[in-house]
Amino acid sequence: MKNFLRHAAIITAMVAALATTAEASNQGAAEPQFKPEQIAGFAKKVEREVAARGARVFIISRAGRPAAEMPEGFAYTHVAFGVYSLITTEDGRKLPGYAIYNLYQRDKEPNVSDLVVDYPADFFAGVYQLKAGIVIPKPELQQALLQVIASDTYRKLHNPAYSVIASPYTTQFQNCTEHTLDVINAAIYGTDDQELIKANERAYFEAQPLKMSPFKLMLGSITMPDVTTRDHKGGVKTASYTTIANYLQKYDLVQEQLTINP
Numbered sequence: 001m002k003n004f005l006r007h008a009a010i011i012t013a014m015v016a017a018l019a020t021t022a023e024a025s026n027q028g029a030a031e032p033q034f035k036p037e038q039i040a041g042f043a044k045k046v047e048r049e050v051a052a053r054g055a056r057v058f059i060i061s062r063a064g065r066p067a068a069e070m071p072e073g074f075a076y077t078h079v080a081f082g083v084y085s086l087i088t089t090e091d092g093r094k095l096p097g098y099a100i101y102n103l104y105q106r107d108k109e110p111n112v113s114d115l116v117v118d119y120p121a122d123f124f125a126g127v128y129q130l131k132a133g134i135v136i137p138k139p140e141l142q143q144a145l146l147q148v149i150a151s152d153t154y155r156k157l158h159n160p161a162y163s164v165i166a167s168p169y170t171t172q173f174q175n176c177t178e179h180t181l182d183v184i185n186a187a188i189y190g191t192d193d194q195e196l197i198k199a200n201e202r203a204y205f206e207a208q209p210l211k212m213s214p215f216k217l218m219l220g221s222i223t224m225p226d227v228t229t230r231d232h233k234g235g236v237k238t239a240s241y242t243t244i245a246n247y248l249q250k251y252d253l254v255q256e257q258l259t260i261n262p
Contacts (some may be wrong), residue, residue: 019035030067031126032125034127037237039121039127041262042124042262043119044125045262047098049258053136056125057145058082058137059244061133062123062132073240074240075241076242077243080101081145081180083149085099097258099118100118100133102117103158111162112162132260141184141187143255144187149183152192153183154183156192161173161174165227165236167207168238168239169198169202173230177239181205205243205247208240209237209239245257
């Protein structure tokens with residue numbers, strides 16, 4: 001029994017480390033690893049870097065867990081959209097800046113997600129490394145993304161049934177990277193038809209394989225409510241920042257891709 005519990009704890013930690021899509025969706029679970037002024041300074045640097053490139057919409061990722069705990073092939077734990085906006089301050093002023101459009105899982109219901117808008121300093125508050133992966137789409141795609149994010153399509157594409165390892169090829173479950181991918185394809189194809197979006201993702205998007213034994217995945221699904229393999233066939237694959245970036249690069253939809261460090 002002790003061995004079983006020990007193995008269960010190990011697997012739970014391994015699957016949790018897949019935060020490439022999980023913690024990603026957790027708005028404030030991680031303990032701050034940096035001082036508030038460090039986080040604020042880094043967040044401002046990210047804003048300056050993307051603003052200098054004229055980005056109105058960009059894809060942003062963060063590292064919410066130590067690199068050593070990340071599964072093979074995953075470099076970041078959360079993906080969202082940065083959108084140039086007029087932000088209202090506490091004293092009522094309106095200042096230009098970037099809002100971050102996220103899918104976050106609920107703290108007390110980890111198998112349920114919500115769409116939440118926060119800001120760069122909030123986005124980086126619980127990271128283990130001050131590093132941001134950024135993809136700036138080409139201007140035409142940025143414009144199309146702005147239209148989708150501002151419309152009912154953005155919310156329509158949200159499925160609150162959350163799984164850390166959701167398959168991007170089905171509509172049964174969703175995580176932050178899948179929602180990001182769905183919104184991108186809604187913009188590319190000019191549609192809110194989820195079946196059409198999924199058909200194109202199955203045809204053109206190459207997901208990231210999760211290199212973990214079936215037994216470990218089964219144990220994770222038993223011990224964690226936000227882990228399931230029911231939406232997968234023929235191996236577990238999920239969307240990631242890297243696979244989304246590769247997808248956009250493959251079809252010549254990227255203005256610039258960069259990594260920002262302090």
